[in-house]
Amino acid sequence: MKILVAEDQADLARLLQIAIERQGFTVDIANNGQVAVDLATQHAYDVMILDIMMPVKDGLTALKELRQAGNDTYVIMLTAMAEIDDRVTGLDAGADDYMTKPYSIQELMARLRSLDRRDKQFETGPINIANLTFDPQEQRLVAHTSVRLGATETRVLKLLLANPNKAIPASQLLQVGWESTDGADETDLWITVSYLKQKLAAIDAHVTITGEQSGPFTLITTVGNHHDD
Structure with a gap:
């Protein structure tokens, strides 16, 4: 924590x-x-x-x-x-x-x-932001189409979605995504974030992730500023 x-x-x-x-x-x-x-x-x-x-x-x-x-x-x-x-x-x-x-x-x-x-x-229910619905239990992203996520991608995206517009350090995402930083580094995180960005773009989500390879990373909406409840 x-x-x-x-x-x-x-x-x-x-x-x-x-x-x-x-x-x-x-x-x-x-x-x-x-x-x-x-x-x-x-x-x-x-x-x-x-x-x-x-x-x-x-x-x-x-x-x-x-x-x-x-x-x-x-x-x-x-x-x-x-x-x-x-x-x-x-x-x-x-x-x-x-x-x-x-x-x-x-x-x-x-x-x-x-x-x-x-x-x-505690397992959270679906998270909605812009035109995106994220179901962490099903490990699924839904916008114009849908896509499945891996377990690590799910944990990383869950933290980013729970804190939109906040810069999350690479160290915090590593701790959450891999549950231990022993087996992962910033390169692994960068690959995971890159895959997430590709998947968000592929389903035409109005959401993306910004940040350089060393972090921090920020989840932002790309169309308007409205967040659905």
């Missing part, structure tokens, strides 16, 4: 980074709410951990802004305030879970591991 941590206390942010990386996850740190919004807008995350009390832009404001922009990433709010009203406010703003400071880092890591297991077991 890739995780965003928004925490302005440098020592605590560093502890969280170390703990999360020890779980085998990757992590980005934001030291204020505006940086968190910027990172979440540019990159794909599986989980965001947002402290409510942050400079420049507080966690609740950042969360509301992200939700209004259509970002539905799982969010855990961190707050030093234990009152029920603050918890309710966070959940109403779009948080999925919360932890009250001081909290147990071990408990937070357990929650992240649980989310990771849940994500691996």
